[in-house]
Amino acid sequence: MDHVFSVLQEADVINIQTDQVSLDNTIIKVHPDGTGALKKWPTSHWEIKRWMDN
Numbered sequence: 001m002d003h004v005f006s007v008l009q010e011a012d013v014i015n016i017q018t019d020q021v022s023l024d025n026t027i028i029k030v031h032p033d034g035t036g037a038l039k040k041w042p043t044s045h046w047e048i049k050r051w052m053d054n
Helices: 002-010 043-053
Strands: none
Touching: none
């Protein structure tokens, strides 16, 4: 692919810059706060709510 673009650029048919990125399937673990996940409420929160309703 690089050869095709370089030949076309040398012939002044196109004038572009190509950048290539290669990714593998590496898994990166991210802390839940880093992904925007909602924070879990402690179980005592629900106990207080039930106690106040009754």
